[in-house]
Amino acid sequence: MKLATWNVNSLKVRLGQLTDWLLQTAPDVVCLQETKVEDANFPAAALEAAGYRAAFVGQKTYNGVAILSREPLSGVTAGIPGFADEQKRVLAATVGDIRVVCLYAPNGQSVGSDKYEYKLRWYGALRAWLAAELARHERLAVLGDLNVAPEDRDVHDPKAWEGQVHVSAPEREAFRALLEIGLKDGFRVFEQPEKSFSWWDYRMMAFRRNAGLRIDHILLSAGLAAGCTACTIDKAPRKLERPSDHAPVLADIA
DNA sequence: ATGGCTACGATCCGTAGA
Numbered sequence: 001m002k003l004a005t006w007n008v009n010s011l012k013v014r015l016g017q018l019t020d021w022l023l024q025t026a027p028d029v030v031c032l033q034e035t036k037v038e039d040a041n042f043p044a045a046a047l048e049a050a051g052y053r054a055a056f057v058g059q060k061t062y063n064g065v066a067i068l069s070r071e072p073l074s075g076v077t078a079g080i081p082g083f084a085d086e087q088k089r090v091l092a093a094t095v096g097d098i099r100v101v102c103l104y105a106p107n108g109q110s111v112g113s114d115k116y117e118y119k120l121r122w123y124g125a126l127r128a129w130l131a132a133e134l135a136r137h138e139r140l141a142v143l144g145d146l147n148v149a150p151e152d153r154d155v156h157d158p159k160a161w162e163g164q165v166h167v168s169a170p171e172r173e174a175f176r177a178l179l180e181i182g183l184k185d186g187f188r189v190f191e192q193p194e195k196s197f198s199w200w201d202y203r204m205m206a207f208r209r210n211a212g213l214r215i216d217h218i219l220l221s222a223g224l225a226a227g228c229t230a231c232t233i234d235k236a237p238r239k240l241e242r243p244s245d246h247a248p249v250l251a252d253i254a
Numbered sequence: 255a256t257g258g259c260t261a262c263g264a265t266c267c268g269t270a271g272a
Contacts, residue, residue, distance in 0.1 A: 010261055061262050107271055147272070166272060199272070202259035213272075
């Protein structure tokens with residue numbers, strides 16, 4: 001079972017790259033973020049032609065998440081229960097015996113801003129919900145753009161980023177809280193190359209300089225982590241013309 | 255050096271991303 005997450009930064013713009021990547025990579029389940037497409041315009045037919053069913057919840061211009069799967073999706077739910085939010089950031093579905101949660105965490109803009117406070121509130125609600133989900137689902141996979149670089153080794157220049165949004169202590173604490181309820185950072189289950197990142201700014205030739213952050217994550221319940229045989233970042237799509245600024249992250253589950 | 259890219263919906267620029 002191959003699980004993946006990819007912030008496509010506009011599904012409309014990236015549809016061709018996505019379908020090519022699906023055919024080449026053949027993941028079983030893919031969580032997408034920043035689809036930026038309303039449900040009425042979701043490209044379900046093109047994805048079905050590539051072999052994938054889809055659950056999706058989107059909006060114009062901003063946010064939007066989707067779960068693609070070769071096998072049927074059931075128990076689809078949108079949003080965090082009890083956390084009222086107009087922004088389409090959360091989608092969950094069951095595929096086979098795995099409960100999949102697709103997340104697009106708030107960016108936070110800058111430390112101390114209203115959006116930063118919203119990000120921390122969102123994380124608080126997320127943690128409580130996922131703790132309950134873990135109690136319900138032994139095989140739980142949480143994938144998405146979490147917009148937090150958990151440790152300094154997830155940042156190309158920790159000194160330059162110190163205290164900034166995505167690495168600030170409260171954000172890292174919010175990320176750590178997800179691990180403390182029993183989720184494992186799939187990427188860190190394995191030895192990884194130094195300077196492994198999943199996002200690079202479009203500007204300043206950041207990708208060429210590998211000036212990135214690791215902010216896209218796959219978190220696994222203990223039951224799933226035990227059967228995880230690999231977790232990797234696929235940089236190939238970031239090298240294409242007109243790429244998303246994020247690269248896909250993949251996990252193989254035995 | 256507070257810029258720089260990209261997407262979007264709206265005009266020919268502002269907002270947002272991270």
